[in-house]
Amino acid sequence: xxxxxxxxxxxxxxxxxxxxxxxxxxxxxxxxxxxxxxxxxxxxxxxxxxxxxxxxxxxxxxxxxxxxxxxxxxxxxxxxxxxxxxxxxxxxxxxxxxxxxxxxxxxxxxxxxxxxxxxxxxxxxxxxxxxxxxxxxxxxxxxxxxxxxxxxxxxxxxxxxxxxxxxxxxxxxxxxxxxxxxxxxxxxxxxxxxxxxxxxxxxxxxxxxxxxxxxxxxxxxxxxxxxxxxxxxxxxxxxxxxxxxxxxxxxxxxxxxxxxxxxxxxxxxxxxxxxxxxxxxxxxxxxxxxxxxxxxxxxxxxxxxxxxxxxxxxxxxxxxxxxxxxxxxxxxxxxxxxxxxxxxxxxxxxxxxxxxxxxxxxxxxxxxxxxxxxxxxxxxxxxxxxxxxxxxxxxxxxxxxxxxxxxxxxxxxxxxxxxxxxxxxxxxxxxxxxxxxxxxxxxxxxxxxxxxxxxxxxxxxxxxxxxxxxxxxx
Ligand code: ADP
Ligand code: MG
Numbered sequence: 001x002x003x004x005x006x007x008x009x010x011x012x013x014x015x016x017x018x019x020x021x022x023x024x025x026x027x028x029x030x031x032x033x034x035x036x037x038x039x040x041x042x043x044x045x046x047x048x049x050x051x052x053x054x055x056x057x058x059x060x061x062x063x064x065x066x067x068x069x070x071x072x073x074x075x076x077x078x079x080x081x082x083x084x085x086x087x088x089x090x091x092x093x094x095x096x097x098x099x100x101x102x103x104x105x106x107x108x109x110x111x112x113x114x115x116x117x118x119x120x121x122x123x124x125x126x127x128x129x130x131x132x133x134x135x136x137x138x139x140x141x142x143x144x145x146x147x148x149x150x151x152x153x154x155x156x157x158x159x160x161x162x163x164x165x166x167x168x169x170x171x172x173x174x175x176x177x178x179x180x181x182x183x184x185x186x187x188x189x190x191x192x193x194x195x196x197x198x199x200x201x202x203x204x205x206x207x208x209x210x211x212x213x214x215x216x217x218x219x220x221x222x223x224x225x226x227x228x229x230x231x232x233x234x235x236x237x238x239x240x241x242x243x244x245x246x247x248x249x250x251x252x253x254x255x256x257x258x259x260x261x262x263x264x265x266x267x268x269x270x271x272x273x274x275x276x277x278x279x280x281x282x283x284x285x286x287x288x289x290x291x292x293x294x295x296x297x298x299x300x301x302x303x304x305x306x307x308x309x310x311x312x313x314x315x316x317x318x319x320x321x322x323x324x325x326x327x328x329x330x331x332x333x334x335x336x337x338x339x340x341x342x343x344x345x346x347x348x349x350x351x352x353x354x355x356x357x358x359x360x361x362x363x364x365x366x367x368x369x370x371x372x373x374x375x376x377x378x379x380x381x382x383x384x385x386x387x388x389x390x391x392x393x394x395x396x397x398x399x400x401x402x403x404x405x406x407x408x409x410x411x412x413x414x415x416x417x418x419x420x421x422x423x424x425x426x427x428x429x430x431x432x433x434x435x436x437x438x439x440x441x442x443x444x445x446x447x448x449x450x451x452x453x454x455x456x457x458x459x460x461x462x463x464x465x466x467x468x469x470x471x472x473x474x
Contacts, residue, residue: 005042009034012066019062028055035080040072045080052079057134133235135196136206141189147314149307152183155298159187159271163194166202166237166269171296173260173270177277178300179469181338184273187300188239191271195237202236209245216252225255232259237269244275247283257288264294302469303339308332311339312346321350327365334369337471345372380423382416382434385471389416392467401436415467417443418450423471 009032017025033045046052055063067075148156155176162174174191176184192204219228232238238259246253263270274281277299278292303311309332316323323331327349335342348368353360383397390397393412400412413435420431421443428440435443453460 005034005037008037008042008070009044011070012063015066015069016059016062020059028059037071040074041076041078042067042071043078043080048081052081055079133203133205135192135204137192137196137204138189139193141186142193143190145314145318146183146186146190147307147310149303149310151301151303151307152187155187155300158296158298159191160194162269162271163191163198166195166199167263167267172264172267173272173292173295175272175274175278175292175295175297176300177274177297179302179338180275181340182300182302182469183339184275184300185241188241188271188273192237192239195269199236203234204237204239205232205235206239206241208241209243212240212256213246213249213252216255220251229255229258229262233262235263235268237271238263239271241273242275243272243284244281247281250285253285253288257285257291260288260291264291270295302336302465305332308335308339308342311342315343315346319350321360323349323360324362326362327360330362330365331369335372338469341372345369348372380471382420382424382426382431385419385423386416386435388470389419389467392470401434403436414446414450415464417446419468419471421447 013029016029020029028051031047031051035043035045037043046055063077067077143156143160146152146156158171158174159176161169162171176187178184189206192206195202196204216225216228219225240256246256260270262268272292278284278289278297281289309328312323312328312331316328323346331342331345331349335345345365345368349360349365352358352364352368358364386397386400389412390400393400393408395409395412400409400416402409404410417431417435417438420426420435421428424431426434428443432438432440432443450464454464
C-alpha cells in the first residue's frame, strides 16, 4: 500500500476548506485520518458513528465531488469508525451510503442580510460557508416508479409539467388531493426530484405541514418570525405535504399566507397536497383557500384493477422477486382500498415466503388477503362510517340518525348503511340501531337501493367512490 491516500486526501481537503467555514472545517474535517486507497476506494477514519452520520447527512455531496475529482469518476468512500481508540480491534469499516444527490446546490440562493441568523432553521446545514438546504426528498419516490393510470393521469402530467417549468405555467400552486395511501407523498417527491434533475440550480424544499407548524412555533417563541419567513422566501420550489394539518392553526396559516404570496409573485413554484378537496378543508382561512384555487387542483383516485396490476409489477421489478401470474391477478382484483395496503399485502407475502422458504402460491395470497381485509374491517366501526358520510354531506351525525325524510338525509343514511355493511363487522340489526333505530329490513332495503344506484347512476357512482375512498385506512 502506498502513501498515496495521504496525498489524495490532502488535495481533497484543500477544496473542502474552500467550501466550509473555518469552524466547520476544524470540527468535521481536521479530525479525519486517511487510511488507505485501494481500487479507487478511499477509506477515512472518523472518531465515532455520529461523526460519520453527520458527514453523510451534511457533507456527502461535497465529499463526492472531491472523490470524483481526485480519486476517480467512480471513486468510492468508506469510513473506519474508531469504536474505542485504545483498542486496535475496535475499528469498523463502513461504506459511504453513496446516496444520490438530493441536496440543493451549494452557494444559492443569494442570501439576504439576515441570513447570518437563519441557521436557527433545522434545514440549514451548519458549518457551510454558503447556504445549503437539504431538500428532504426521498429518492425512491420518482416519476419512474410512479405508475400511470386513469386514476392519476391529470395529477401526474401536471406534476411533470411543473417540474419542467417550475413557477412559470398556470399550475401554481399545484394542489394534489386524495384519500390516504393513494400516492400524494410519492407524487410530490417525484415532482421535487424531477425539478432538481432538470434544474439543478433551483432550491427545492419538501416539508410536511406538521414540520412547518412545529418550526414556526419554535421560531415564534424565540422571536425569529422574520427569519422563518425570510428562509422560506428563498426557496424556488416549496412542497408542503398534508396541508390539512394546518387546519385551525391560525398563526402558521398567517405566516404561510405571506410566504405563499411572496413565492407566487416571484414566480416560485408551490406544490401542496391535501387529504380533502381544498374548499372542504375546515378551519382554514378563506384567503388561503381562495389562493389555492389560482392554480390547478388535481385528485388521485382509487386505481382500477389494470393499474393495480401495473403497480404490482413495478414493485416486483424493484424487489427482484417473482409472483406467479394468478397471484398477481388475485391481489389486483382483491385489494382495492388503497395502494399502501396493496404494498402491505405484497410485503407480507414476500416475508412469508422467505421465512417459510416456500414459493408464493395463490393459496398463500388468499390467506394473507383475508387476514388483511379482516384486520382492516375490524377497525371500522359503524360510528366511524357515519362520521365520514356526515363529513362528506356536511351534516352532523345527530342529523343523519333523525327520522327525517329529506332526500339528502335519506341518501346519506342509506350510503352509511351500505358502507357499514360492507366494511364493518356489525349485523344488519346493529347497523340499523346505530343509524337512527331502524330495523334490519330497512338496512337491507338501503343496501339494495345503493347497489342499484351504483349500477345505474354514473354521477352517484362518482360521489360514492369519493366517500368510500375516505374509509380506506392507512
Ligand atoms: P399518500 O401520501 O396519498 O397517503 P403515499 O404517497 O404515501 O400516499 O403512497 C402510499 C404507497 O403507495 C407508497 O409506497 C407509494 O410509493 C405507493 N404508490 C402510490 N401511488 C403509486 C403509483 N401510482 N405507482 C406506484 N406506487 C404508488
Ligand atoms: Mg402522504
